[in-house]
Amino acid sequence: MIRHILYYELKKSLADRWLWIVSIILIATTATGLYEGHRLTEARLNSLEFVRTQEANFYASQLERLKQKEAGEIEIENWWQDPANPLVLSAFGAAGKHVVIEPGPFSVLAAGQSDIFPFYGKVRLTASQPLRDNAFENPIHKLNGKFDLAFVLVWLLPLIVIALGYNLRSSERESGTLSLLQSMPVPVNTVLRAKIIYRYALISIITLSCLFGGLLLFGVPVFSLSGLGLAATVLLYLGFWFLLCYLINLTETSSAVNAVLLFGAWITLLLIVPSLLNTIANALHPVPSRAVWVTERRAIGQEATQKQDELVETYFANHPQEVPEEDIPDYLEIWNARLIRADYVRERQQQAQLAFEQPVQAQKALVNRLKYLSPPMLFQSYLEKLSGNNADRLRNLDHKMMAFQNEWNDFFVTRLQRLEYLTPEDFDQIPSP
Amino acid sequence: MLEANSLTKIYSGFTALSDLSLQVNEGEIYCLLGANGAGKSTTINLFLNFIEADSGTAYVNGLNVSEKPVESKKHITYIPENLSLYKNLSGLENLAFFCGLSGMKLDDAALRETLTAAGLQPDAADKKAGQYSKGMRQKVGIALAMARNTKVLLLDEPTSGLDPAASNEFAELLRKMRDQGAAVLMATHDLFRAKETGNKIGIMSNGKLVEEQPTSSLTHQQLERLYLSHLAN
Numbered sequence A: 001m002i003r004h005i006l007y008y009e010l011k012k013s014l015a016d017r018w019l020w021i022v023s024i025i026l027i028a029t030t031a032t033g034l035y036e037g038h039r040l041t042e043a044r045l046n047s048l049e050f051v052r053t054q055e056a057n058f059y060a061s062q063l064e065r066l067k068q069k070e071a072g073e074i075e076i077e078n079w080w081q082d083p084a085n086p087l088v089l090s091a092f093g094a095a096g097k098h099v100v101i102e103p104g105p106f107s108v109l110a111a112g113q114s115d116i117f118p119f120y121g122k123v124r125l126t127a128s129q130p131l132r133d134n135a136f137e138n139p140i141h142k143l144n145g146k147f148d149l150a151f152v153l154v155w156l157l158p159l160i161v162i163a164l165g166y167n168l169r170s171s172e173r174e175s176g177t178l179s180l181l182q183s184m185p186v187p188v189n190t191v192l193r194a195k196i197i198y199r200y201a202l203i204s205i206i207t208l209s210c211l212f213g214g215l216l217l218f219g220v221p222v223f224s225l226s227g228l229g230l231a232a233t234v235l236l237y238l239g240f241w242f243l244l245c246y247l248i249n250l251t252e253t254s255s256a257v258n259a260v261l262l263f264g265a266w267i268t269l270l271l272i273v274p275s276l277l278n279t280i281a282n283a284l285h286p287v288p289s290r291a292v293w294v295t296e297r298r299a300i301g302q303e304a305t306q307k308q309d310e311l312v313e314t315y316f317a318n319h320p321q322e323v324p325e326e327d328i329p330d331y332l333e334i335w336n337a338r339l340i341r342a343d344y345v346r347e348r349q350q351q352a353q354l355a356f357e358q359p360v361q362a363q364k365a366l367v368n369r370l371k372y373l374s375p376p377m378l379f380q381s382y383l384e385k386l387s388g389n390n391a392d393r394l395r396n397l398d399h400k401m402m403a404f405q406n407e408w409n410d411f412f413v414t415r416l417q418r419l420e421y422l423t424p425e426d427f428d429q430i431p432s433p
Numbered sequence B: 001m002l003e004a005n006s007l008t009k010i011y012s013g014f015t016a017l018s019d020l021s022l023q024v025n026e027g028e029i030y031c032l033l034g035a036n037g038a039g040k041s042t043t044i045n046l047f048l049n050f051i052e053a054d055s056g057t058a059y060v061n062g063l064n065v066s067e068k069p070v071e072s073k074k075h076i077t078y079i080p081e082n083l084s085l086y087k088n089l090s091g092l093e094n095l096a097f098f099c100g101l102s103g104m105k106l107d108d109a110a111l112r113e114t115l116t117a118a119g120l121q122p123d124a125a126d127k128k129a130g131q132y133s134k135g136m137r138q139k140v141g142i143a144l145a146m147a148r149n150t151k152v153l154l155l156d157e158p159t160s161g162l163d164p165a166a167s168n169e170f171a172e173l174l175r176k177m178r179d180q181g182a183a184v185l186m187a188t189h190d191l192f193r194a195k196e197t198g199n200k201i202g203i204m205s206n207g208k209l210v211e212e213q214p215t216s217s218l219t220h221q222q223l224e225r226l227y228l229s230h231l232a233n
Helices: A002-014 A018-070 A086-090 A139-144 A149-165 A170-175 A178-182 A188-217 A225-250 A255-284 A290-306 A308-318 A330-373 A375-387 A391-417 A424-429 B040-047 B069-073 B091-101 B108-117 B134-148 B164-179 B191-197 B220-232
Strands: A097-100 A120-123 A129-131 B002-011 B014-024 B028-034 B055-060 B076-079 B152-156 B183-187 B200-205 B208-214
Touching: A002 A018, A002 A188, A002 B091, A018 A086, A018 A097, A018 A120, A018 A149, A018 A188, A018 A424, A086 A391, A097 A391, A120 A391, A129 A391, A149 A188, A149 A225, A149 A255, A149 A375, A170 A178, A170 A255, A178 A188, A188 A225, A225 A255, A225 A375, A255 A330, A255 A375, A290 A308, A290 A330, A308 A330, A330 A375, A330 A391, A375 A391, B002 B040, B014 B028, B014 B040, B014 B055, B014 B183, B014 B200, B014 B208, B028 B040, B028 B164, B028 B191, B040 B055, B040 B152, B040 B183, B076 B134, B091 B108, B091 B134, B108 B134, B134 B164, B152 B164, B164 B183, B164 B191, B191 B220, B200 B220, B208 B220
Parallel strands: B028 B183, B028 B200, B076 B152, B152 B183
Antiparallel strands: A097 A120, A120 A129, B002 B014, B002 B055, B200 B208
16 A cells, blocks of 8 residues: 555656755755865865975975085084974974874764864974964854755755655645545555655655765765764654654644644754753853953963973972083073973963863763754764764864873973984984874 | 434534434435535535544444444545545546555556546546546546445535536436446535436435435425425524
C-alpha cells in the first residue's frame, strides 16, 4: 500500500512545480554555502601559508648570514644584527614561530567561531600573542553570521521541510479530495505517513546529493566515518522536522494554522530557545566585562614595570645559579630583567584570566546540558565540531601557545643567560610547534 | 445491504439526526429527499463512519461501520456533491490510484474500458483531471465504483450543478449499476431525478425520516406535493 501511494506521490510531484523549485533552492543555497565555506577556509590557509613562508624565510636568511659570517664572507658590526645571538633568533624583528589551529578536513562545512577566535599566534621570547585576520571586518557581517553550509542545513532546510509538509492533510481537505480518500478502505493516516515518507526520502536524496557532491568537489573526505556521521545526522535532523510536520498534520487544523504552528516551532527552536539559554547562562554565571579584563591586564603590566628591580632581585635571590657574571653586556642585563618581568606578568595574567574563564566554562557546561532542548542547537554544535571550527578547538590556541612558549623559552633563555651563541647546526634544534 | 438502526446524531445540542432507521437492498436506489440541514448528508456520513453516531448502528453488508470501518469501506463507493480528483494526474491515473488504495490492481486497458463504460470519452482518460468538468469527474466516480465492483453506492447530491443531459447520463449509469445488483443511497434535491431513477424515496425533515414510499406508487405531482407538505411542516 505504502509503495502504491509513494509511486503516485512521485507522479504528482513530477507533474508539479514544487519539486523543481525545491531542487533549485537546495542546489543554489548549498552551492552558496559551500562557496562561502571554501572561501573562508582558503583565506585561513592563505594566511597560514603567508606567515609560515615569512617565518621560514627569516630563519633561512639568518642561517645563510651565519654561514657567511663563519666563512668570513661578511662581518657583523652590531650584536642585534648577529644571527648567532639567541636574542636575535628568539625575540627581535621577524623572529618567533607561529602556533596554528589548522582548518579541519570538514572546515568548509561551517565557519563556526573561526570569525571570532584567532587561529594562529606568534610565540616570541617576551611578547607572544594570538593574531587575527578578521580584526578589520565589518562587525555587521559577524552579527548576521555566515551563509555557510551549517546555515543552510540548520536554518534553511527546516523551512523547506515546513513548506513541503505543513498541509499534507489540510490540502486534501481544501482541494476536496479528502472525502474521497476517507471513503477508501485505508486509514487516512496511512496515506499521510506515506506522503511524509515520500517527502522525507525526496528531500534527503536531494540534500545529501547536493551536500556530498559539493563536498567531494572541494576535496572533503566524505567517504569516512565523519562523512557517514554527517549523513546520519542530516537524516536525523530532517526526520525531526518531518516528524513535527506529521504531528501537526494529525491535528486536522487548516493549512494556515499548520503553517503558523510550524513556523512558530521554527522560531522557538532556532531563535527563542538559544537566546533564552544564553540569558539563563549569563544570569547564573555572569562574566565580568571585557573592559575589566583589559584594565586588569594593564594594571598587571604597570605593576610589573614599577617593581621590576624588586622582581629581578627576588628572582636571582631565589635562583642564585642563574645570577649572571659581572662582565655581561648591558643589553643582556636589560633582557634578563625583561624576561623576569615577562614571566611575572604571564603568571599573574594567567591567574587573573581564571576568574574570567571559570564563569565562561560554567556557562558552556550549562548550555551543553540544555542544548538538547533544541535539535537545531545540537545540530549546529555537531556541524561546528565536525568542521573543527568550534569554540573549544579554537580556544585551544591559547593553551598550545602557552605550552610552546615554555619550550621556546627553555631553548633560548639558558643560551641567553650563558650568552651561548648558536651555530648553524643549532638551527635544526630550534623548536617548532 | 445498507441498514440504519435508530441512528441519532447530536451536534452541540442540535439534533442533526433522530432515531433514523432505513434499509436499502441490493438492486435498489433509495433517494433521500429533504431541505438543507434535514439530515441527508449526516446519514451518508454515518454510513461512511466519517462521524460517530451518538446512538444507533449503521450496517454495510452486515458490518457495523463503527466497529469495522476499514472492512465496511471495502463495499462502499462514495461520490460527494463535488467529487474532486488530483488535478496533476489524469483521469486514468486517478482511477488507478484510488483502485490501488482499495487493494485492486487493474491494468491500463481494464481501467480505460471502465472509464469508457462509465461514459467518459476515450480521449479524456489521459487528460489531467484539472481540465475535467464536474460531469466528467462524477463519471470517474462511477468508474471507480465499477472498477472496485462495490455493491454499495453512497451519493451526496451527485447531480447538483450538472446540466440536464449530464444529469440524465448519470441517472442512466446509476440504473445500470442498480441492475447489476448495487444498493444505492442517494441524497438529492432533484425530485424529478429521484422519481425517475429511484425505487424508493425517503423524505427527511429536522433529522427525522418522515415519509418513505416506493416511487412506483407516486406520480411526479404527488411526490412534489408530498415533499412540499413536509417542508412546510
